Amino acid sequence: MxxxxxxxxxxxxxxxxxxxxxxxxxxxxxxxxxxxxxxxxxxxxxxxxxxxxxxxxxxxxxxxxxxxxxxxxxxxxxxxxxxxxxxxxxxxxxxxxxxxxxxxxxxxxLGLGPLEPLLEDESIEDIYINGPREVIVTGDGGVQVRQVDFGTSEELMEILNRALAPSGRRLDFQSPTVDAQLSDGSRLHAVIKPIAQPWPLVTIRRHRLVASTMEDLIRLETITPLAARFMEAAVRSYASILVCGATASGKTNTINCFSSYFDEMEAKLVIEDTRELHLRGYNVRYLVTRPPSVEGTGAINQAHLVKQALRMRPRRIIFGEVRDAEAWDMCNAGNTGHDGMIAGVHANNPRDGIDRVATLARRGVENVPEEVILREVVRAIMLVVHQEFDHATGKRHIKQIAEVTGNVEGLNAVIQPIFDWQNGALQWTGNRPYPRLAERLKNHGYDYDVIFAGEEPQGGRGLW
Structure with a gap:
């Protein structure tokens, strides 16, 4: 050879x-x-x-x-x-x-093209992409147009799929919409033709951890020291709390900060559509929904995850955002021994927050009177924290902290403000809590009068 x-x-x-x-x-x-x-x-x-x-x-x-x-x-x-x-x-x-x-x-x-430096810019909060040649960002510098060119719509879609790869989701003409979390924690939503013009239309909400403790929220003027002291007592007493507000009002950051009051070793279970929360402490488990496949099968929704959560013996269940019929399962859990729940919801004020949860809960049950559903909701939730984003100043403020008394008058929940926004600041109203909340605080070593000792109420309001 x-x-x-x-x-x-x-x-x-x-x-x-x-x-x-x-x-x-x-x-x-x-x-x-x-x-x-x-x-x-x-x-x-x-x-x-x-x-x-x-x-x-x-x-x-x-x-x-x-x-x-x-x-x-x-x-x-x-x-x-x-x-x-x-x-x-x-x-x-x-x-x-x-x-x-x-x-x-x-x-x-091999990277994310012109998108990469935008994601690395810590001053940017939101990124809006309208086709391959128009990019608008918001953040510390206000609203700005960035000179960015992605080439063609197809090249931009290729970049988006590269960004989506770690999440296991994909954008194509069979699935022309996608919602996912990027590897840096940012939340991406994209839409392509034939339902978007120009295309792709992309919205990226940066996950900026500007606050991780209540001290951070005080520094940012989101909450006052007195309100933070009250919320510490409420969270440590396992009062169930609903955090409501519009998109980008800061609900996720506030829930993250509430976790600084959790027992760091207790079992905490988080349910979300897209991973956004990052709770402090140990023994934190996250369950995330799954969209259906191209064939329309295999979807896992939050209602299903609630049922799984109850079998995992959590001390607390936290919902990043209540969106659908899982509201009924959440309220049932809150009324069967799972206290200390915290959930976010889109709403304009505390009353709207309760009404929104009741509306969503109706989707999860049939042939149950509205009054029964509302009673289930008000028994499951003790406090509503309402938050807003001030476009003029770029700051986020907690505008109301309201007690849900547990009572219903007709088809209206009885709610009273503990803190209210007056004269440009969050003020204590002087309203005393109903027995349900007062007894919970007392059973966990907190006295309402001690929390507010030496403080003067600033014009209280009656029941809402």
């Missing part, structure tokens, strides 16, 4: 290429230097083609750190080859900070 030639140690990426392949790539670069298009577009096309030959589809969608490092070196090499050949043919070369250009190309090819 004739002697076999030594095996070629062909490194597909990040090393010296075999001589023949090196010459082929030089010829490709020379051809590319003569093609039409900007130098950056030409180099990007070359690199994309080579990476498709080099990396698997899984690596392209979820590249490792080593894949990215090797790809960056490939981009540097390709820029050098392109510029050498472009000069020899008298064509424009790629100019500027070549290392920065290479990094931006890497973002576009």
């Amino acid at each position: 004739p002697p076999q030639p030594p095996p070629q140690n062909k490194q597909r990426i990040g090393g010296e290429l075999p001589l023949v392949e090196q010459r082929i790539r030089d010829m490709q670069s020379a051809q590319a230097a003569r093609e039409e298009g900007t130098p950056q577009q030409i180099v990007m096309a070359q690199v994309r083609e080579k990476l498709r030959e080099t990396l698997t589809p899984a690596q392209l969608e979820r590249p490792s750190g080593a894949d990215k490092a090797a790809a960056l070196q490939m981009i540097r090499d390709e820029i050098g080859r392109f510029n050498r050949h472009a000069e020899s043919y008298g064509r424009p070369v790629l100019e500027g900070d070549l290392e920065s250009i290479a990094q931006q190309m890497l973002y576009s090819i």
Whole structure:
């Protein structure tokens, strides 16, 4: 048998290429230097083609750190080859900070493209993308238009799917909407054609942990020290609390901060549609819903997760946001020994918050009178915290803390304010709690009179 030639140690990426392949790539670069298009577009096309030959589809969608490092070196090499050949043919070369250009190309090819620096900017809170060439951000600098170009709608959709890959969700023409949490905790919602124009329409809510304790909320002027002292007693006494407000009013941050009053070792179970809460302490479990498959099967909703939660013996159950029929299961749990629940809901004030929960609860049960449903709700919830975002100042404020007395008059829950927004500040009303709340505080070592000792009420209001 004739002697076999030594095996070629062909490194597909990040090393010296075999001589023949090196010459082929030089010829490709020379051809590319003569093609039409900007130098950056030409180099990007070359690199994309080579990476498709080099990396698997899984690596392209979820590249490792080593894949990215090797790809960056490939981009540097390709820029050098392109510029050498472009000069020899008298064509424009790629100019500027070549290392920065290479990094931006890497973002576009294996990262999240122009989206990446926006997600890394700590001053940004919300990102609105209206097609591939319009980006608006809100945050510490107010509302700003950013000069960002994603290329085409298809290229932007490719970037979005790369961002969605860790969540296991995907955006395509069979599933033209998606809601998911990104790896950095941000919440992404996207819609594509045929139901969106221009497309894609993308909204990203950055998960900025601007507050993690009640002291942070006091510093940010979201709550007053006196109100925080009262809420500490309520949370530690396992009063069930509903946090209501509009989108972006700060409900998630407030619930996170309430967790600083939890026993850090007690079993805590969080139910959410998309992971947003990050509770303090140990023994925190998270259950997250699952959307249906393309075939319309396999969905797991919050109502199903509540039933699973009750079998896991939690000391507290926390709902990131009550949205549907799970409200009935939540109230049933609250009335069968699972006190200390905390839940968020979209509503304009405390009364609307209670009414909203009752409306959602009706979806979970049939042939039950409205009054019975309302009584179930008011027995399950003791306090409602209402929060608002002030667009003029950019600050979030707790505007009311109201006691749900447990009583119903007709089809109206009886609610009284403990704190109310008056004269531009959150003020104690001086209203005394009903026996249900007073006894709960007392049983856990808190006296309402001691909490407010030395404080003067600022014009109390009666029942709502």
